[in-house]
Amino acid sequence: MLTGIVISVSFLTGCCLILAGILLVAERRILNYGPCAIDINDGKKKLEVAGGGTLLAALAENDIFIPSACGGRGTCAYCKVQVAEGGGTVGPVEAPYLTPDEVKGNVRLSCQVKVRGDLNIVIPDELFSIRRFRGHVEHKRPLTPDIVEMRIALDEPAEIEFIAGQYIQLESEPYRGRDAVMRAYSVSSPPSETQAVETVIRLVPDGICTTWVFEILKEGDSVQFSGPYGEFRLSDSDRPCLFIAGGSGMAPIWSILRDMNEKRVRRPAIYFFGALTQDDLFYTEPLRQLEKDLPDFRYVPALSREPPDSDWTGERGLITEVLARQVPDMSEHEAYLCGSPGMIDAAIKVLTANGMPESQIFYDKFA
């Protein structure tokens, strides 16, 4: 009887062990997808990648850089690609960012697509020319209490081609227990400067990348970034321009204005720049110089929290109020906006209320 019980227990234990073994192997099969093939643009490029990661990361590892301003968190919706085959179903994180037509056309956020088998994708051809650059911090200097100008001299490749208004994706390194991240920063230098890129970076309290830039990164340190990215740029029209920016939103506008000056672009332009107090203004002298160099250019800084009894004689109030006061009819202008989403949304309301069609409004939200 006792022997029978012992045999049954041993038999059951054996069965359990075998079952556990089968489950373990099965789970390993699920987690370890093995090599997967990615076909891009009907065979234009074919990759073999390790399965399990995201499509965005798999492409980046193979030097194909899809714009992703949020670094893969599924919050910027810049990394859309068409996944013709193998992408699985649309997930809850990406669903809010896809229109019904995009879902029908198999458009997906590449940061949310997991590589679990062979994929067939379509991307714009120009993305093949985005590259990863290695450089070093040539200088980092404060512009305001919470904004620095950082110039990165290029080491490999030694030169970059970009259009004024475009941005790079800076790659931070792990520090104080925080992971490496990628964040978008507009280039503030003009495209004529090919051997370095300048950026204007505002410290975001507790922000991973900006804390790294402000507190860890030193002059001479190596940095990596990819680029150039983005569609924000001056159009070919000859309409008068309204540039509107706040804080580090200065960066792409400053690149566009310097480019206009170098190329002697004669479009009438007004630059409305919003800041809190005089301490938050920067590049004032070169912008005043630009008013002399570009005959039809005006710079209008406006302060919203400057003490009433200070020596400031310029515009006061929100940049949107100043804009509406100075340009009552905006129907013939084009607008170029950069900065926080809140400022941009408020400015778009003012622009459209004052006659500007949405097709004449261009912006980069620093979301």
Ligand SMILES: Cc1cc2nc3c(=O)[nH]c(=O)nc-3n(C[C@H](O)[C@H](O)[C@H](O)COP(=O)(O)OP(=O)(O)OC[C@H]3O[C@@H](n4cnc5c(N)ncnc54)[C@H](O)[C@@H]3O)c2cc1C
């Ligand atoms: C096209 C484009 C161009 C840009 N150009 C510039 C530029 O020229 N200059 C510039 O300064 N910025 C620019 N930005 C913004 C920049 O990309 C970063 O978003 C910004 O610098 C913050 O990055 P961070 O890593 O420091 O902050 P993050 O770590 O991303 O954090 C941002 C904030 O979110 C909070 N946060 C983070 N994660 C969570 C979470 N899980 N839950 C709740 N809160 C959270 C943080 O506490 C912090 O307050 C641009 C953005 C875009 C899209």
